[in-house]
Amino acid sequence: EAGVTQSPTHLIKTRGQQATLRCSPISGHTSVYWYQQALGLGLQFLLWYDEGEERNRGNFPPRFSGRQFPNYSSELNVNALELEDSALYLCASSLDGRAANTGELFFGEGSRLTVL
Amino acid sequence: KNEVEQSPQNLTAQEGEFITINCSYSVGISALHWLQQHPGGGIVSLFMLSSGKKKHGRLIATINIQEKHSSLHITASHPRDSAVYICAVKGNSGGSNYKLTFGKGTLLTVNP
Numbered sequence: 564e565a566g567v568t569q570s571p572t573h574l575i576k577t578r579g580q581q582a583t584l585r586c587s588p589i590s591g592h593t594s595v596y597w598y599q600q601a602l603g604l605g606l607q608f609l610l611w612y613d614e615g616e617e618r619n620r621g622n623f624p625p626r627f628s629g630r631q632f633p634n635y636s637s638e639l640n641v642n643a644l645e646l647e648d649s650a651l652y653l654c655a656s657s658l659d660g661r662a663a664n665t666g667e668l669f670f671g672e673g674s675r676l677t678v679l
Numbered sequence: 680k681n682e683v684e685q686s687p688q689n690l691t692a693q694e695g696e697f698i699t700i701n702c703s704y705s706v707g708i709s710a711l712h713w714l715q716q717h718p719g720g721g722i723v724s725l726f727m728l729s730s731g732k733k734k735h736g737r738l739i740a741t742i743n744i745q746e747k748h749s750s751l752h753i754t755a756s757h758p759r760d761s762a763v764y765i766c767a768v769k770g771n772s773g774g775s776n777y778k779l780t781f782g783k784g785t786l787l788t789v790n791p
Contacts, residue, residue, distance in 0.1 A: 667727045668712060673722075675720065
């Protein structure tokens, strides 16, 4: 069975451009989480989607947005790119993120975004 | 003060040594994850704990809910265990529901 897949693996953009990252969860998983890992910083929670809706977001500006499609895949969009947006963006999925004690996470390999 | 503190930040061991990585947290949690991140970035979830102890191969994870502390142990360490180990907690109250708070990670290097 395929794990969580992310694309592209690497993406290079310039300041002011927009970046779109994609994530396909494990089959049957309805929750998708996005995390940012910037150089020198730990992982930070970005967004959580479940059943097509945004359920929670971390402390990031509105130019970080996304959506979840009916097949539960997800897209992360970053508008008006800034240099400090350069980071590894990780996607994870779980069966049901709303349940308190279920929802073991499975991570993708990440998409490395470089903003020049 | 970070909600999740890991120690040590860096750990170098010789092959075969017993390794312990610690994680302390300050919030109420519904679950705690131990993650492994290899160079290049990919992350593997090692354990998810809400109580007690779990074992998988040479890895053992324990959690003490009352003391808000968890440990990850590696027995008979091997160079392929070299990675960053990250502790993450899932909160159980208010705005922290369902999102993970991560520790800064422990960089483990196991020398042959």
